[in-house]
Amino acid sequence: MELTNLTVREAHELLKIKKISSVELTQATLNRIRDTDSKIKSYITVTDELALQQARRADERLAKGENITPLTGVPYSLKDSLSTRSVRTTCASKILEDYVPQYNATVVDKLNDAGAVLLGKTNMDEFGMGSSCENSAFFNTHNPWNLNHVAGGSSGGAAAAVAAGMGAFSIGEDTGGSVRMPAAFCGVTGLKPTYGRVSRYGVISLASSFDCVGPLARNAYDCALVLEAIAGHDSHDSTTYQEKVPQYAANLNKSIEKMRIGIPKEYFVAGMDAGVESALQEAIRQLEKLGAEIREVSLPHTQYGLPVYYLLQVAEASSNLARFDGMRFGMSVSKNAQDSLDIYLQTRRDGFGDEVKRRIMLGAYALSAGYYDAYYLKAQKTRTLLRRDFETAFASCDILLAPTSPMPAFKLGEKINDPLAMYLSDVCTVSTNPAGVPALTVPCGFSNNLPVGMQLIGKHLDEQTLFQVAHAYQQETDWHERLPSL
Amino acid sequence: MKYEPVIGLEIHAELLTNSKMFCGCSADHASASEPNVNICPTCAGLPGALPVANKKAVELAALVGLALNCSINKRSAFARKNYYYPDLPKGYQISQFDFPIAEKGWLEVNADEKNQLKVRVRRAHIEEDTAKLTHEKNYALVDFNRSGVPLLEIVSEPDMRTVEAALDYATKIRAILRYLGVNSGDMEKGVLRFEANISVRPVDSDELRKRTEIKNLNSFRALVRASQYEIERQIKIYESGGTVEQETLGWDDARGVTISQRSKEDAHDYRYFPEPDLPPLNLSDEWIQSIREQLPELPEAKTARFMADFALTPSEARLLTSELSLANYFEEAVRHAKSSPKTVSAWIAGEFMRNLNERNAQPVAVPAESLAQIVDMVADKVIGASAGKTVLTELFERGGDPAQIVKEKGLAQISDEGFIQEIVAKILDDNPSEIEKYHAGKETLLQWFVGQAARATKGKADPVLTKELTLKGLEERRK
Numbered sequence: 001m002e003l004t005n006l007t008v009r010e011a012h013e014l015l016k017i018k019k020i021s022s023v024e025l026t027q028a029t030l031n032r033i034r035d036t037d038s039k040i041k042s043y044i045t046v047t048d049e050l051a052l053q054q055a056r057r058a059d060e061r062l063a064k065g066e067n068i069t070p071l072t073g074v075p076y077s078l079k080d081s082l083s084t085r086s087v088r089t090t091c092a093s094k095i096l097e098d099y100v101p102q103y104n105a106t107v108v109d110k111l112n113d114a115g116a117v118l119l120g121k122t123n124m125d126e127f128g129m130g131s132s133c134e135n136s137a138f139f140n141t142h143n144p145w146n147l148n149h150v151a152g153g154s155s156g157g158a159a160a161a162v163a164a165g166m167g168a169f170s171i172g173e174d175t176g177g178s179v180r181m182p183a184a185f186c187g188v189t190g191l192k193p194t195y196g197r198v199s200r201y202g203v204i205s206l207a208s209s210f211d212c213v214g215p216l217a218r219n220a221y222d223c224a225l226v227l228e229a230i231a232g233h234d235s236h237d238s239t240t241y242q243e244k245v246p247q248y249a250a251n252l253n254k255s256i257e258k259m260r261i262g263i264p265k266e267y268f269v270a271g272m273d274a275g276v277e278s279a280l281q282e283a284i285r286q287l288e289k290l291g292a293e294i295r296e297v298s299l300p301h302t303q304y305g306l307p308v309y310y311l312l313q314v315a316e317a318s319s320n321l322a323r324f325d326g327m328r329f330g331m332s333v334s335k336n337a338q339d340s341l342d343i344y345l346q347t348r349r350d351g352f353g354d355e356v357k358r359r360i361m362l363g364a365y366a367l368s369a370g371y372y373d374a375y376y377l378k379a380q381k382t383r384t385l386l387r388r389d390f391e392t393a394f395a396s397c398d399i400l401l402a403p404t405s406p407m408p409a410f411k412l413g414e415k416i417n418d419p420l421a422m423y424l425s426d427v428c429t430v431s432t433n434p435a436g437v438p439a440l441t442v443p444c445g446f447s448n449n450l451p452v453g454m455q456l457i458g459k460h461l462d463e464q465t466l467f468q469v470a471h472a473y474q475q476e477t478d479w480h481e482r483l484p485s486l
Numbered sequence: 487m488k489y490e491p492v493i494g495l496e497i498h499a500e501l502l503t504n505s506k507m508f509c510g511c512s513a514d515h516a517s518a519s520e521p522n523v524n525i526c527p528t529c530a531g532l533p534g535a536l537p538v539a540n541k542k543a544v545e546l547a548a549l550v551g552l553a554l555n556c557s558i559n560k561r562s563a564f565a566r567k568n569y570y571y572p573d574l575p576k577g578y579q580i581s582q583f584d585f586p587i588a589e590k591g592w593l594e595v596n597a598d599e600k601n602q603l604k605v606r607v608r609r610a611h612i613e614e615d616t617a618k619l620t621h622e623k624n625y626a627l628v629d630f631n632r633s634g635v636p637l638l639e640i641v642s643e644p645d646m647r648t649v650e651a652a653l654d655y656a657t658k659i660r661a662i663l664r665y666l667g668v669n670s671g672d673m674e675k676g677v678l679r680f681e682a683n684i685s686v687r688p689v690d691s692d693e694l695r696k697r698t699e700i701k702n703l704n705s706f707r708a709l710v711r712a713s714q715y716e717i718e719r720q721i722k723i724y725e726s727g728g729t730v731e732q733e734t735l736g737w738d739d740a741r742g743v744t745i746s747q748r749s750k751e752d753a754h755d756y757r758y759f760p761e762p763d764l765p766p767l768n769l770s771d772e773w774i775q776s777i778r779e780q781l782p783e784l785p786e787a788k789t790a791r792f793m794a795d796f797a798l799t800p801s802e803a804r805l806l807t808s809e810l811s812l813a814n815y816f817e818e819a820v821r822h823a824k825s826s827p828k829t830v831s832a833w834i835a836g837e838f839m840r841n842l843n844e845r846n847a848q849p850v851a852v853p854a855e856s857l858a859q860i861v862d863m864v865a866d867k868v869i870g871a872s873a874g875k876t877v878l879t880e881l882f883e884r885g886g887d888p889a890q891i892v893k894e895k896g897l898a899q900i901s902d903e904g905f906i907q908e909i910v911a912k913i914l915d916d917n918p919s920e921i922e923k924y925h926a927g928k929e930t931l932l933q934w935f936v937g938q939a940a941r942a943t944k945g946k947a948d949p950v951l952t953k954e955l956t957l958k959g960l961e962e963r964r965k
Contacts, residue, residue: 081534082534083532083533083534089533091533096533099533101527101532101533101534102527102532103527103532103535105534200534200536201534201535201536202527202534202535203534204533204534205533205534207762208762208763209762235538236528236536236538237536237538238536238537238538238539238763238764238765239762239763239764239765315759316759316762318568318757319566319568319577319578319757319759321577322568322570322576322577322578323531323532323533323575323576323577324533325570325572325577327572327575327628328530328531328532328575329532329533340570340571340572340626341570344570364757367568367757367758367759368755368757369755369757372757372758372759376759
């Protein structure tokens with residue numbers, strides 16, 4: 001038994017019957033990180049001591065048999081955009097290189113309460129701006145299936161860590177595909193929940209009206225367990241839903257017979273990778289075999305997804321990132337400064353990377369007087385059309401099925417100098433964020449020995465159906481159980 | 487050419503809530519023990535922190551809106567106003583822009599001594615206060631205790647044509663805010679700040695010329711002086727053939743001048759957009775109605791009622807209604823007094839107010855019932871007016887029962903005609919030369935004789951009776 005390849009569910013079963021201890025499991029995972037992460041580079045910060053301390057506490061809980069949750073004693077990692085009290089939180093930016101938050105994100109508090117064991121903070125594109133993890137100010141994360149390829153982004157460290165056995169699950173954040181795309185590239189299961197299902201409090205914002213915190217894990221069942229632990233209303237986040245969190249995992253064994261699965265034709269684009277397309281077709285056949293009814297649907301405004309997303313996201317980001325001003329925390333470059341403006345300019349010049357600067361400028365431009373109506377307002381109106389597309393489609397089906405990405409992981413360096421090509425790699429994921437609907441990516445095959453992801457998109461707050469379909473699929477397939485050789 | 491000013495006012499009023507606008511920190515920055523104690527990730531603008539709107543602040547804002555005859559928008563929204571300044575931790579202020587909570591109200595003010603003027607209130611919107619900066623020689627200190635305190639910005643239309651009207655508008659708004667209990671009106675603590683938008687134009691013209699905006703006026707005096715200065719400055723510019731530039735001005739109170747802070751070219755582009763961290767405020771008709779039902783009687787209505795019910799003059803009524811506590815005190819005293827409301831009013835306006843101001847005291851310092859007793863004792867001639875003042879002062883200083891004080895101090899009035907007659911006769915007999923002068927035409931001496939009698943009785947003799955008997959004695963002594 002390889003401890004580092006255990007699923008959350010398996011780990012929980014073994015911990016519960018005391019076949020293994022959390023300290024044992026945590027130590028094995030820390031060893032794995034020590035031995036493997038020099039190749040992958042998924043972690044920015046590894047919290048060895050804290051992890052073992054939390055593991056010991058979890059073992060006490062397990063020994064007493066009190067207050068045990070499915071996550072008690074299970075090691076996991078956090079994207080470095082989630083605030084952790086006393087643990088450096090960088091957002092993969094130089095401007096926050098030495099920033100240590102004074103408070104925990106709500107999600108972190110919830111995971112602490114559940115008894116999960118934090119291994120460390122994972123790499124990402126700086127402030128979530130990127131699709132390959134190459135925009136990290138510190139280093140690139142490598143795809144565990146092929147080290148010359150990207151892990152995807154922005155939650156690339158999270159996906160690579162789960163794929164390479166460096167944590168049973170990970171918490172990522174998805175603004176336009178940042179959980180799903182790297183999960184697909186690295187061959188793991190990843191969820192972007194409904195906007196407002198999981199608290200954003202303490203999560204360093206990229207674009208407030210899109211940001212969704214979600215789990216990455218080895219299968220849909222595990223994602224369901226983690227979502228149960230982190231979802232719910234938060235009095236610190238006015239955009240969270242009041243609705244009670246369902247017991248997702250307990251209700252996964254339902255048949256998907258007669259499930260109406262819509263295939264949005266706009267997502268099967270010309271120029272799509274042949275391996276991706278055939279893997280998707282095979283997955284659709286598999287679901288049909290399980291009794292699902294497949295039908296073609298249209299999301300007619302899909303072509304506007306990218307422009308709408310990249311306009312609104314940069315607008316919100318330009319404002320969200322204003323607080324990084326060198327005044328209260330993080331990097332402050334005040335050398336030779338004559339006034340506060342000099343401090344702002346110098347700090348932001350030296351602290352932010354190129355992509356961040358690019359988006360701040362684009363966003364500020366889109367919001368300026370005289371341009372607001374033509375850009376921001378028009379994009380907001382189009383956002384409504386995108387939302388309606390989904391509402392219309394869901395009138396005739398229960399979920400939608402699409403590729404997570406039209407191609408598998410590209411090569412490191414392949415797109416980094418071409419921002420537009422990089423933006424285009426989000427084409428299959430960006431539309432769900434403006435619409436707020438949940439989406440889950442599930443491994444469904446390989447193309448050129450790189451994993452391919454199938455994306456399931458659901459109705460508002462209907463993560464349950466996504467988990468149900470994915471679980472049924474994963475009972476019949478073993479793509480999610482394949483491991484990269486490292 | 488004769489010019490007239492065109493004045494509009496923006497009033498920033500802190501809302502008296504327990505907690506800040508978007509977090510749970512105490513909003514009472516004035517009583518904070520030291521800088522940066524009432525702060526949290528949200529009001530310090532830490533990464534990842536989010537705002538949650540303060541329900542009470544929304545209620546208070548709606549209450550003010552209704553008091554200013556505004557319509558309350560059933561759907562209002564927060565927006566971000568983006569700019570950089572060290573007192574603004576997030577790099578944006580959460581405010582309201584396209585959809586303020588209240589719009590299109592009005593307030594009646596005195597345009598001058600004779601005329602009333604309906605000043606239109608364009609809008610009232612909720613926003614958060616900034617931190618407080620203290621500038622030292624080579625650095626500045628930031629105190630975030632004030633960061634995120636709820637503010638209501640009340641914006642008038644440029645409807646005022648005199649500084650008096652602007653002053654009356656500001657004074658009335660302050661009174662209303664205090665009546666509603668939403669703001670202490672304590673200008674020294676900066677809980678109420680004014681901004682005046684001023685332009686001037688030839689009288690009888692209806693053009694709107696370039697205006698300047700004077701920021702951060704922290705007292706009525708500053709509002710009046712800055713406005714007067716700015717009006718004169720602009721008139722001088724036009725008279726010498728120049729043009730006024732649109733700009734933002736500061737007021738230097740010590741030097742008594744306005745100073746340019748920012749020209750139109752340097753004006754900020756605030757890049758307003760809807761605050762994505764906060765859902766819009768959806769207010770139901772029922773909710774708005776429930777707020778309306780909380781509206782107390784406001785100064786104008788109370789003044790009218792006092793005039794009608796208590797036969798007071800406008801100025802008497804306005805004085806009493808200038809403060810809710812004073813108006814309530816008056817009504818309570820009237821309930822206890824047998825004397826007329828007008829008499830009670832005169833006492834409050836005179837001796838009582840003098841004591842309040844001298845001692846910086848609140849009306850409750852002396853029970854209204856005690857004041858009523860004093861007024862009645864004077865009216866019933868149990869004590870004289872000056873003895874009444876002595877009793878009131880005693881109550882302010884040491885408290886106690888008015889009747890008891892009269893007894894202890896021997897202040898009871900003497901109304902025994904025989905006794906007073908004796909004293910008057912003695913004084914007249916002792917001063918034959920003064921009587922001669924009086925008879926020769928120096929009638930002002932009457933008061934001197936009365937005064938002598940009062941002194942002889944330590945002020946306790948009934949003054950009316952004393953005067954009557956003195957006059958009678960003087961006439962009897964005419965040859």
